Amino acid sequence: MRDPIGSQEISMAQAASQQGGVEAQAIQTTDERTRAEAMERLVKLKEAYGATWDRPDDPDDPYNWPNWRKIWTGVIFSFGQLVTLMSSGMMAAALNDISHDVGLSPSTTQLTSSIYFLGLASGPLFIAAWSEMDGRKNIWIFSNIWYILWNSAAPIGNSKALLVLGRLLSGVGASAGITLTQPTMADMYGKSERGRSIALATFLPYLGPALGPIVGGLATGYMSWHWLFWILSLVDALALILGIFSIKESYTPVLLKRKAAQDPGWLNVEKSPPPAHRMFWSRLATQFGGNLKRPVTLLLKQPAVQLISLVMALNFGTYVLMISTTALMWLNHYHQSETDSSLHYLAFSVGATISAQVGGRAMDWSYKKLRVRYASQGQARPELRVPFMLVGAVLSPVGLLWYGWSAEAKLQWIMPDIGAAIFTGGNFVFSQGMTAYLLDEFGEFGASATAASRIFSYAIGFVFPIFAPQLYNNLGYGWGSTLLALLTLALGLPAPLILWLLGNKLRKLGR
Structure with a gap:
C-alpha cells in the first residue's frame, strides 16, 4: 500500500x-x-x-496555494458577505417610505427589517453541516442563489407577506458568508497566520452593516426603495459569477476524500468507502444529520463555546443597537438631514477597517510572541488569543462612553464619531479574538463552531433594535450608553480571563 x-x-x-x-x-x-x-x-x-498529502509542500494542499489564490478566495467570499450584510441595515433609511407603501406601522416595519437577523441565526446550522460534508464551494454557491432569489422577490408588489418572508429567507442564504468565510480562510492559513487570514476575511464584511444605511440613505433620495433590494441582488450576482468560475474547493477532508477516491491505494482498509450498492440517499441523510447535530452539540456540551456564544451575542447585539439608532440620533438630536445623518456611518467603517487590518497583524504578532514564551507547554493553545481579546474588551466600553456622553452634550459632530469608531474597533477586535480561539480549538469543524457561536448573536440582533429607541428615549444618550458599557465590561472582561485561567479545564469538560 x-x-x-x-x-x-x-x-x-x-x-x-x-x-x-x-x-x-x-x-x-x-x-x-x-x-x-x-x-x-x-x-x-x-x-x-486514511489519506494525506504527499509531502508538506504538496501544491494541492490549500496551505500551499499561491498567495494570489488565497487572497482572491478571501476577496470573493468577503465581497459576497459584504453585500449580504449590507442587507441587514439597508432598510433603515427607507423605513418611513416602506411603512407608507406597504401599509405597515413603523414598529412593524422595524420588525420586518430586523427579521433578517432570524434568518442569519438559523441558516448557519444547515450551511455548516453541508460544508463539512461536501465542502465550502457548492453550499456557498447555492446559498448565494437562495439569497438573490428571495431578496429580489421581497419588495415585489408591496406585499406584506412577501416582504416578511423574503427578508427572513434571504437572511438564511446570507448566512453562508458568516458561516464559511473565516473557516475557508482557516483552510488555507495556519495558526500563526490566523490574524492575517481574519484580516482578509473581515475587511469587507465588517463594513456591511455600516455601508448598508449609507447606501440606503443616499439611494432613497433618488430612486424607489424597491431598488435597494434589487441593486444588492445584482451586486451579489456578480460576486457569485466570479466565485463559480474562479474559486477552488478548500476544505481539506473533502479534498482528501476526493483524492482517495481517485487512487484506492491511498485508503487504509478500515477507511475504505462503503459498497456502491448501499443506498446513496440513506447514507447522505445519515451523514448530514450527524453534521447538523454538531453545532448544537458543541453549544450544549462545550462550556467554552457557551461562554463565547454569550459574550459574542452581547457584543453583536450592542453593535446592531448602535447601528440602528445612530441615524435617529443625528436626525432628532442634532437635526441633520437624512443624507448627512447617513454619512456618519462612515465612523463605524473607519473603526471596522482599522480593527480588521491593524488588529489582524497585531493578532499574529501577539500569537507568535506568546507561542515562544509558552513553548514549554507543548502545542500552542487557543488561550494564546486571550491577550488580544482583552484589548477589544477595554476599547469597546470606552468607545460607548465617549459616543454617548458626547452626544448627550451635543458636542461637535466629530466627537460622537470618534467614539463610534473606537467602539467599533474594540467590538471587532474582541470578535476577531473569539473567532480565532474557536478556529484554533475546533480546526476542521470550525464552521460548526462558528455557527454555534453565532446562533445567539443573530437572535439578539433581531431583538435589540426593537427596544433600542426606548433605551435612549428613557435614559438619554449618556446614561443609555453607560448602561451598555457596563454590560459590555461586566461580561466582556471576565470572559477572556476565564478562558486564560480555565480554558484547558473547560475543553476537557466538553469531551
Missing part, C-alpha cells in the same frame, strides 16, 4: 508531536519547528481520513 509521507517522516512527526520540554523547543529553529508542525499535521490527517 502506498505510504504518501514515508515511515521515517511519520516517526519524525510523531516524535515532534511528543516534544514538550523546554530544551527541545529551545534548540529548534523557527523553520524546524514549522516543518515539525507540518509533518505532525500530515500524520493527523492520515489517522483521521
Whole structure:
C-alpha cells in the first residue's frame, strides 16, 4: 500500500508531536519547528481520513496555494458577505417610505427589517453541516442563489407577506458568508497566520452593516426603495459569477476524500468507502444529520463555546443597537438631514477597517510572541488569543462612553464619531479574538463552531433594535450608553480571563 509521507517522516512527526520540554523547543529553529508542525499535521490527517498529502509542500494542499489564490478566495467570499450584510441595515433609511407603501406601522416595519437577523441565526446550522460534508464551494454557491432569489422577490408588489418572508429567507442564504468565510480562510492559513487570514476575511464584511444605511440613505433620495433590494441582488450576482468560475474547493477532508477516491491505494482498509450498492440517499441523510447535530452539540456540551456564544451575542447585539439608532440620533438630536445623518456611518467603517487590518497583524504578532514564551507547554493553545481579546474588551466600553456622553452634550459632530469608531474597533477586535480561539480549538469543524457561536448573536440582533429607541428615549444618550458599557465590561472582561485561567479545564469538560 502506498505510504504518501514515508515511515521515517511519520516517526519524525510523531516524535515532534511528543516534544514538550523546554530544551527541545529551545534548540529548534523557527523553520524546524514549522516543518515539525507540518509533518505532525500530515500524520493527523492520515489517522483521521486514511489519506494525506504527499509531502508538506504538496501544491494541492490549500496551505500551499499561491498567495494570489488565497487572497482572491478571501476577496470573493468577503465581497459576497459584504453585500449580504449590507442587507441587514439597508432598510433603515427607507423605513418611513416602506411603512407608507406597504401599509405597515413603523414598529412593524422595524420588525420586518430586523427579521433578517432570524434568518442569519438559523441558516448557519444547515450551511455548516453541508460544508463539512461536501465542502465550502457548492453550499456557498447555492446559498448565494437562495439569497438573490428571495431578496429580489421581497419588495415585489408591496406585499406584506412577501416582504416578511423574503427578508427572513434571504437572511438564511446570507448566512453562508458568516458561516464559511473565516473557516475557508482557516483552510488555507495556519495558526500563526490566523490574524492575517481574519484580516482578509473581515475587511469587507465588517463594513456591511455600516455601508448598508449609507447606501440606503443616499439611494432613497433618488430612486424607489424597491431598488435597494434589487441593486444588492445584482451586486451579489456578480460576486457569485466570479466565485463559480474562479474559486477552488478548500476544505481539506473533502479534498482528501476526493483524492482517495481517485487512487484506492491511498485508503487504509478500515477507511475504505462503503459498497456502491448501499443506498446513496440513506447514507447522505445519515451523514448530514450527524453534521447538523454538531453545532448544537458543541453549544450544549462545550462550556467554552457557551461562554463565547454569550459574550459574542452581547457584543453583536450592542453593535446592531448602535447601528440602528445612530441615524435617529443625528436626525432628532442634532437635526441633520437624512443624507448627512447617513454619512456618519462612515465612523463605524473607519473603526471596522482599522480593527480588521491593524488588529489582524497585531493578532499574529501577539500569537507568535506568546507561542515562544509558552513553548514549554507543548502545542500552542487557543488561550494564546486571550491577550488580544482583552484589548477589544477595554476599547469597546470606552468607545460607548465617549459616543454617548458626547452626544448627550451635543458636542461637535466629530466627537460622537470618534467614539463610534473606537467602539467599533474594540467590538471587532474582541470578535476577531473569539473567532480565532474557536478556529484554533475546533480546526476542521470550525464552521460548526462558528455557527454555534453565532446562533445567539443573530437572535439578539433581531431583538435589540426593537427596544433600542426606548433605551435612549428613557435614559438619554449618556446614561443609555453607560448602561451598555457596563454590560459590555461586566461580561466582556471576565470572559477572556476565564478562558486564560480555565480554558484547558473547560475543553476537557466538553469531551
